[in-house]
Amino acid sequence: MNIQFRLNGKNVQADVKPDVILLDLVRELGCYSVKRGCETANCGLCTVWLDGKPVLSCSTLAVRVDGRHVTTLEGLQKEAEEFGMFLAAEGGEQCGFCSPGFIMNVLAMEKELDHPDEDEVREYLSGNLCRCSGYMSQLRAVKQYLDRKNGVGGNV
């Protein structure tokens, strides 16, 4: 099937089979930040934005993005780099395998929630599993990042 969509702001055409998942399509198109993790919709590693909302690309049929906007980490280089500095400063990246999905969801949370408190942050990011950091360094990084964005108004 032929589909057309916008990938990181650029028009893309692709010929996909009906059962191909978005994860495989975006990787085929060069977006290697999107990783295959659990494939059971649990780990958040494959997070992309679909029309600005975070979704699991392992659970989204590629044919369903026809006419829509898909954003991967490659399309958010500046924002990702900015948050990535906080993540590195707090030792929150560790092996780094989960970082792309985690960063995508942190940036989505920043857009969606206004001055989230710690419980809201933990809840929003609960779908991003990390096997090395123990989450506390990630949480510190998110706090520093939001504090910087919000002046001193961050509640985390």
Add this chain to the structure above:
Amino acid sequence: MFRAEDYVKVDSLAEAYELCQKRSSLVVGGMVWLKMTNVTKRTIVDLSGLGLDQIEETGEEFRIGCMSTLRQIETHQGLNQYFGGIFRECTRHIVGVQMRNCATVGGSIYSRFGFSDILTCMMALDTYVELYHGGIMPLSEFAKRPVRRDDKDILVRVIIKKDGRKAAYTTQRNSSTDFPLLACCVSRRGGNWYVAVGARPSKAQVVTITDDGYDSLAQLAREAADSFTYGTNTRGSSRYRRQLASVYIRRLMERLTGRSVTIG
């Protein structure tokens, strides 16, 4: 691995119904569960172009389109305001925001999963399902039906009546974001209590109990908890589930009557 040879984004429910009468066709929701199955279908039927991803609120009811996501019911102000936040409570522990942006209400309700928080929550309310061919029927009746391959109807929307009942919801999970070990939803209208328990581990059921003849909420809750059967799986034993159900139902009843919730 899920396999399909053809994909049709339908223009009408009639087209979808006609397509899905074939044994080799399947209507898909959010694909979260389906993609993990070993099913091969000739045609997958997509309803996402029919505007069924909306939650409408009228003076009498909420009408939730089958393609609405779990995240939509979690964040819908009207639903949560009217029913005391139970839709937020029953969804917020389900994996993560990204997953809840994919999974659909239709997929969850039509499949009648035993572990479903959504089914448990809606069972305690005055809820109906609208089927394309079968018309409107109470959710409790629909949920009793076995899930059969030859059942080729289409769940169009879920309708929840604004009948004034107050509701509360809770679950127990062995670890955060896991499937529930037990899910309980209790609602109250006048002297009637509607108690739904799911993840027993079988699918949710509801019982109605009236206030009359009970000395305490603890007694009422025990009676309600004993109305259900419980099973054993890797998450917990039937005995443990029964004990938990009695405690959680009582706590929810205490919450709904404005009493301070007692531990134990």
